[in-house]
Amino acid sequence: MLTRQAIDSGEYLDHFDSLPNLWTKDRIESSLAETMRSRPTGTDDVWIFAYGSLMWNPMVHFDRKQVATLHGWHRSFCLRMDIGRASPEMPGRMLALESGGHAHGVALKLARATMEQELGLIWIREMVLGSYQPTWASVTLDNVTETHAIAFVANTSRDQYAADSCVSTVAPLVARASGKFGSNAEYLFKLHAALKEYGLQDSYIDELAGEIQRISPCRA
Template structure:
């Protein structure tokens, strides 16, 4: 998607937009975190994950962004999504931009490519946190698994997708924890930031856990995972180049 020329002048500032796990698992070396949204896209669990929430033999599912014009040509089994895709923009410390770009490029090798899109800050964001104090949209980098990448799976039956997510697991943990973590993170951004696609899948996965008599067990496990991640990300980042899936969670499977 082309970037609107009528954007706030952000000078040399570098911002990244997170619409998946980046919302609650920040990149290294950021000094500002701004909730808001992008337009012209649809968020869907239509990207396979062979390296974090699944394996090459049994890929999990993570989110990607799909251009709305392309999404409209498909048969989706979920309701029409809103115009806004909520997420978070992070400003990377200027002297660390090159390192963080390399870090993200390595972590997003499994089907994601770089794009730029205008980001609209939420109305209640302090203007002092925005580029030049302007409330105009500003340019952000975003990683997207486009339909032509080999990990894009396209529209799926919602119940089948929920069952797939419930049973998938990879080096970064359970696929359902990723789904529930995203649901919670989105709901915490704003009263209007929830995503019906995400919530529907989360409810279906909870129903599967209930049916199997494991609801209390799996939800307790989720709380432990989220608390561990919260403590980790409150600590200073020890930045290092990563070359394997032994690294912690993906930054943006975004997911």
């Protein structure tokens, strides 16, 4: 499981050294600065919308956590992956958000005193491949408060983006892919379990988990 120490030590970035077009620390920091400059007017707190591994392994320190609904985006295994939980011999898919619909997840509010450090860790974790586009998006917290949160959505201009993310296409890839960080299926089933733990549901994830259990029972 990814840890703060792996990012702080540089071990996490070293894992991706063999890949072309790897984002440098300078480019990652520039992306963070640009995102913060575009912070919506009147947004006092900084929330991160967790919809994948941030739900069960947030790794960062936060001040508050609330179930939330993200508006205008939905989960999609639309990013090609051949490292991490996959390999060139067994490519898989990475989770992202695509435009349209909504997604239920968890909003993490960063403490102002440590916000800069925590954002730096999140950016290294999420932006090393440049596969995401950090976006301020509308969310409704479970106490009905409406605010904005940073969501890491699919960067559709990158080579990793795959427009076909339907269950029949994605399931066989996720079912067999595996790499240094574990199996692609393990990621999916951890997400499925995390959604249940928070009392949430995503029909796409439900269907994908069911199909992988059908075609590869040993992965369940």
